[in-house]
Amino acid sequence: MSGKKRRGDKTLEKVVRALSTHPDESISPLKRRMVAEPLPSRTAVVEAAEALRSALFPGYYGASEFSPAATPHAIGTMVDHARRILEEQTLRAFCFSCAQKHESCAPCEGRAADRVRRFLTRLPAVQELLMTDVRAAFEGDPAASSPAETVLCYPGILAVTYQRLAHELYKLQVPLLPRVITEHAHSVTGIDIHPGAAIGRSFFIDHGTGVVIGETTTIGKNVRLYQGVTLGAKSFPLDKHGNPIKGIKRHPDVEDDVIVYAGATILGAITIGKGSVIGGNVWLTRAVPPNSRVSLQNADKL
Numbered sequence: 001m002s003g004k005k006r007r008g009d010k011t012l013e014k015v016v017r018a019l020s021t022h023p024d025e026s027i028s029p030l031k032r033r034m035v036a037e038p039l040p041s042r043t044a045v046v047e048a049a050e051a052l053r054s055a056l057f058p059g060y061y062g063a064s065e066f067s068p069a070a071t072p073h074a075i076g077t078m079v080d081h082a083r084r085i086l087e088e089q090t091l092r093a094f095c096f097s098c099a100q101k102h103e104s105c106a107p108c109e110g111r112a113a114d115r116v117r118r119f120l121t122r123l124p125a126v127q128e129l130l131m132t133d134v135r136a137a138f139e140g141d142p143a144a145s146s147p148a149e150t151v152l153c154y155p156g157i158l159a160v161t162y163q164r165l166a167h168e169l170y171k172l173q174v175p176l177l178p179r180v181i182t183e184h185a186h187s188v189t190g191i192d193i194h195p196g197a198a199i200g201r202s203f204f205i206d207h208g209t210g211v212v213i214g215e216t217t218t219i220g221k222n223v224r225l226y227q228g229v230t231l232g233a234k235s236f237p238l239d240k241h242g243n244p245i246k247g248i249k250r251h252p253d254v255e256d257d258v259i260v261y262a263g264a265t266i267l268g269a270i271t272i273g274k275g276s277v278i279g280g281n282v283w284l285t286r287a288v289p290p291n292s293r294v295s296l297q298n299a300d301k302l
Contacts, residue, residue: 038092039092039096040089040092040093040096040176040177040180041089041092042180042184044085044088044089045085045086045089045177045180045181045184046180046181046184047085048081048082048085048086048089049082049162049165049166049181049184050062051078051079051081051082051085052078052079052082052123052165053158053161053162053165054078055075055078055079055082055123056123056126056127056130056161057130057151057161058071058074058075059071060148060151060152062078079120079123083116083120086116086119086177087112087113087116089177090112090115090116090174090177091105091108091109091112093174093175093176093177094108094111094112094175095108096175096176097175097176115169115172115173115174118172119168119169119172119174122168126164126165126168129164129201130157130160130161130164132201132202132203133157133160133201133202133203133204134147134150134151134157135147135202136202136203136204136222136224137150137154137156137157137204137206138150140204140206140224141204141206154208155188155189155190155191155205155208155209156189156191156204156205156206156207156208158185158188158189159185159186159189159191159193159205159208159211160193160199160203160205161185162181162182162184162185163181163182163185163193163195163197163199164199165181166178166179166181166182166195167195167196167197167198167199169181169195170195170196178195178196179194179195181195182194182195189208189209190208190209190210190211191205191208191209191210191211192211192212192213193211193212193213194213194214194215194217195215196215196216197213197214197215197216197217197218197219197231197251198217198218198219199213199218199219199223200219200220200221200222200223200256201221201222202221202222202223203219203223203224204223204224204225205224205225205226206224206225206226206227207226207227207262208227209227209228210227210228210229211225211227211228211229211230212229212230212231212232213231213251214231214232214233214250214251215250215251216233216248216249216250216251216269217231217251217252217253217254218252218253218254219231219254220254220255220256220257220258220274221256221257222256222257223254223256223257223258223259223260224258224259224260225259225260226260226261226262226263226280227262227263228262228263228264229260229261229262229263229264229265229266230264230265230266230267231251231252231254231266232251232265232266232267233250233251233267233268234250234267234268234285236250249269250268250269251268251269252266252267252268252269252270252271252272253269253270253271253272254266254271254272255271255272255273255274255275255276255290256274256275257274257275258272258273258274258275258276258277258278259276259277259278260272260278261277261278261279261280261282262280262281263280263281264278264279264280264281264282264283264284265282265283265284266278266282266284266285267283267284267285268285270284270285270286270287270288271287271288272284272287272288273287273288273289273290273291273292274290274291275290275291276288276289276290276291276292276293276294277292277293277294278294279293279294279295279296279299280296281296282294282295282296282299283299284299284302286302287302288302
């Protein structure tokens with residue numbers, strides 16, 4: 001028995017040694033520059049996002065039993081809870097992304113607090129945009145019995161709520177947190193919207209499952225997408241080392257009043273002109289003039 005135990009110990013030692021090293025130090029999570037600094041917590045970031053969703057739609061999520069007179073206090077409590085979480089998690093994100101070691105984190109603490117303060121000032125504008133999304137969902141879906149139903153039940157509203165919050169953090173160049181928020185929404189709804197996508201007013205995703213919207217996509221006002229739509233990129237240009245070039249325009253621009261039906265795939269830095277309708281299962285890699293009607297039958301003639 002003792003011999004078997006020794007052999008087991010040696011096997012364990014080999015496994016631990018292998019797990020503790022990695023041949024490619026440039027990507028190994030074991031080679032963090034600041035190992036003593038904690039990573040952002042996905043759980044905490046999602047908790048903050050949920051608190052903000054409750055503040056944006058008071059009475060629908062979280063504590064729903066409070067009087068109208070108590071609404072400002074309830075919203076204040078939720079926003080302050082989110083603020084405290086986000087300040088800590090933003091600081092962690094800055095520390096994780098820091099290229100240098102510092103004796104003091106005071107500068108990053110001030111920077112994190114400032115970014116969160118600026119983010120919170122954008123919440124009224126985010127709420128106003130979301131109200132237009134809710135209206136678009138109610139008016140655009142004959143199955144919706146009330147705007148409240150779209151808030152409570154529709155995955156598109158949930159995904160867009162989190163994306164609009166994440167987009168504000170993305171614009172403030174907060175690392176990691178925006179992607180944590182949108183990937184949480186992705187896991188819950190099946191709708192994948194990058195936090196970098198710029199989305200206009202009255203945006204409606206009907207049904208939603210399988211929708212993909214890439215980082216450099218822009219979407220105008222009154223746009224409607226159905227399930228399975230992809231606003232993606234074509235093959236990526238590579239640098240001299242064979243790596244994808246980052247930070248360039250790769251995804252479509254969808255102008256105002258466009259409808260894209262189920263299963264359509266639109267790829268590359270092309271423009272879908274105002275008022276166009278893109279039919280189901282269409283594959284597009286070329287620009288579409290305003291007021292076009294694109295179907296499987298005529299897509300190859302554009």
